[in-house]
Structure formats: C-alpha cells, structure tokens
Amino acid sequence: MKKLNNNNLKLAIQKKGRLTEETLEFLRKSGLEFESYKQRLFSSCRNFALEILYVRDDDIPDYVASGTVDLGIVGQNILNEKRPRVKKLLNLRYGFCSLIVASPKESNIRSIEDLRNKTIATSYPESTKKFFKEKNIPVEIVNIRGSVEITPALGVANAIVDLTSSGSTLALNDLKLLENIYESEAVLIANAQTLVNGKKLLLENLMTRFKGVLSAKEYKYVMMNAPKDILPQLENAVPGLKSPTISQLIQPGWISLQTVIKEDVFWETIERLKRIGATGIIVLPIEKMII
Ligand code: PRT
Ligand code: ZN
Numbered sequence: 001m002k003k004l005n006n007n008n009l010k011l012a013i014q015k016k017g018r019l020t021e022e023t024l025e026f027l028r029k030s031g032l033e034f035e036s037y038k039q040r041l042f043s044s045c046r047n048f049a050l051e052i053l054y055v056r057d058d059d060i061p062d063y064v065a066s067g068t069v070d071l072g073i074v075g076q077n078i079l080n081e082k083r084p085r086v087k088k089l090l091n092l093r094y095g096f097c098s099l100i101v102a103s104p105k106e107s108n109i110r111s112i113e114d115l116r117n118k119t120i121a122t123s124y125p126e127s128t129k130k131f132f133k134e135k136n137i138p139v140e141i142v143n144i145r146g147s148v149e150i151t152p153a154l155g156v157a158n159a160i161v162d163l164t165s166s167g168s169t170l171a172l173n174d175l176k177l178l179e180n181i182y183e184s185e186a187v188l189i190a191n192a193q194t195l196v197n198g199k200k201l202l203l204e205n206l207m208t209r210f211k212g213v214l215s216a217k218e219y220k221y222v223m224m225n226a227p228k229d230i231l232p233q234l235e236n237a238v239p240g241l242k243s244p245t246i247s248q249l250i251q252p253g254w255i256s257l258q259t260v261i262k263e264d265v266f267w268e269t270i271e272r273l274k275r276i277g278a279t280g281i282i283v284l285p286i287e288k289m290i291i
Pocket of ligand 2 (some may be wrong): 056057058
C-alpha cells in the first residue's frame with residue numbers, strides 16, 4: 001500500500017458530505033491534480049507536495065490540533081462549537097449556512113424570550129448554551145445527533161437550534177425561524193506548528209494558489225471602447241481603478257480600456273460606464289488572480 005510522505009503538507013477534508021464536492025472543486029481550481037474516488041483514504045497530488053486525507057468532518061479539528069495533519073477544511077460552525085486549538089487561515093466562500101433557533105409554527109413561542117425554562121434540542125450544545133447565557137434566558141438543552149428538526153413534533157423539545165441553508169427543512173417540519181445565532185461557511189484551518197516549521201514555504205505557496213482562486217471569484221475582467229476625452233470620467237466611475245490598460249483604436253480619438261471590476265459593485269459600475277459613453281463592453285470571468 002502507498003504510504004503518506006511526511007515531508008509533504010497534509011490536508012484533511014470531508015470524505016462524504018455537504019462540503020465534499022465543493023472542496024474538491026476548489027482544490028482543482030487551485031491547480032492541484034489528484035485522483036479522488038469514493039473508497040480512497042488519501043490522495044497524493046501529482047504536481048504539489050500535498051497529501052489529501054478523507055475523513056469525517058467532526059474529526060478534522062482534532063486531527064489539525066494534534067498535528068496528525070497540517071491543514072483542514074471544515075465549517076466555521078464546527079470551530080465555533082468545538083473551539084479547537086487551531087489557526088484559521090481563510091474563509092473559502094462556499095458551504096454557507098446559519099445556526100438558528102426555530103420553534104413550531106403552531107406553538108405560542110414567538111420569540112426567544114418565550115423559551116425561558118423550556119427545552120431545546122440541538123447537535124450544537126456549546127453554541128446553544130453560550131447564546132442563551134448571553135441573552136440571560138435559562139433553558140434546558142437536549143443533545144441530539146441527527147434529525148433535530150423532528151424533535152418538537154415528537155414532544156422531546158419546545159424548540160431547536162440547528163443549521164439551515166435553504167430553509168426547506170424548517171418549512172417541511174412546520175418550524176419558524178426565531179433568531180440567527182451565527183453565520184457559517186467553509187474555512188481553511190492550520191496546525192500552529194506548521195505555520196513556523198519546515199513546511200512554512202510550502203504552505204505559503206499553497207496559500208497563494210488558494211487566494212488566487214478566491215480573489216478571482218470576487219472580480220470580473222472588463223474590456224470596453226470609449227472616446228479618449230471621457231477617460232477621466234471612466235476612471236472615476238470604476239471604484240479602485242488605478243491604472244487601466246489603455247490601447248489606441250484605429251478609429252481616431254477612440255481608445256480600448258481593460259480593467260477589473262469587483263463582483264459586488266459590478267452591475268452598477270457597468271451601468272455608470274455605459275451612461276458616461278463606454279461601448280462594446282465585454283466581460284470575462286477570471287480564473288485566477290494573483291495579487
Ligand atoms: O459524515 P460527516 O460527519 O462527515 O458529515 P455530517 O453529516 O456531520 O455533516 P454534513 O455533510 O451534513 O455537513 C457538513 C458541513 O456542511 C456542516 O458542518 C456545515 O458547515 C455545512 N453545511 C452547509 C450544512 C448545511 N449547509 C445544511 N444545510 N450542514 C448541515 N445542513 C443541514 C441542516 O441542518 C438541515 O438539517 O442540512 C439540512 C437541510 O438544510 P436546508 O435548510 O437546506 O433544508
Ligand atoms: Zn459530522
């Protein structure tokens with residue numbers, strides 16, 4: 001059997017679950033080449049000194065904290081709940097969900113205040129305890145593993161604390177949202193030693209790749225034509241535009257401009273550019289952006 005190479009970086013990811021597919025996609029977008037199929041325990045990257053281990057998501061923080069692996073990808077929710085001794089390096093912008101308090105639609109519980117001395121079922125007892133303690137609302141917490149959403153109907157609890165993303169599980173179980181406890185997304189975590197030991201340089205190279213993919217998601221590459229004399233207005237219209245690439249067009253007095261625009265202000269910026277007089281606007285996705 002193939003062995004793990006100890007000089008390589010080791011990254012633990014979820015073997016099978018909600019984060020698996022998007023994690024593999026993120027790693028591939030980062031230019032890492034590896035095999036991944038269901039029965040695998042680990043894969044070695046062909047083009048980077050990295051071993052990828054496939055494990056249960058709940059085990060990842062402990063593996064990272066103990067140094068069994070250098071890096072891990074987990075939901076922020078697991079960090080909030082378990083508070084492991086690991087360093088968080090990056091938010092990965094997928095696996096979005098929220099930890100919420102919900103109660104049966106038909107009950108007379110309308111706010112978290114109505115939960116005073118009531119029973120709450122959850123797989124997140126620590127987060128739940130902390131939340132209600134900060135609100136000064138005493139509650140009884142029942143720790144349930146899996147299918148928390150059915151506990152109110154079974155008479156086990158008056159309300160639940162659970163993760164939600166689309167909200168359809170809540171709707172399906174006739175539950176209503178009372179409050180958000182925290183938002184979560186997939187995050188990259190590291191063992192504190194890895195940040196300073198012999199693998200530091202490898203980690204820096206890997207981080208450059210990861211950040212390149214994350215920045216690319218935030219920006220779009222835009223090309224446009226415009227009369228030369230409106231260049232100052234165009235420069236004003238694009239937030240953060242320092243020096244766009246400009247080339248002369250054959251048509252006298254006209255230029256072609258290339259720049260990047262941030263995703264969150266994309267449409268309003270395009271509309272502004274059009275209003276000022278830019279034409280022939282072409283938008284291209286950016287695959288990687290190394291800053
Ligand atoms: O087997 P393993 O232990 O590895 O996996 P797991 O079953 O413990 O975890 P998994 O695969 O369910 O979730 C892994 C991670 O995905 C979580 O730790 C979160 O960070 C993230 N995530 C994102 C979610 C959701 N979205 C989510 N919707 N985790 C769980 N859910 C649950 C939710 O609680 C509800 O019961 O999915 C159900 C459907 O949600 P709705 O709102 O879309 O209906
Ligand atoms: Zn799990």
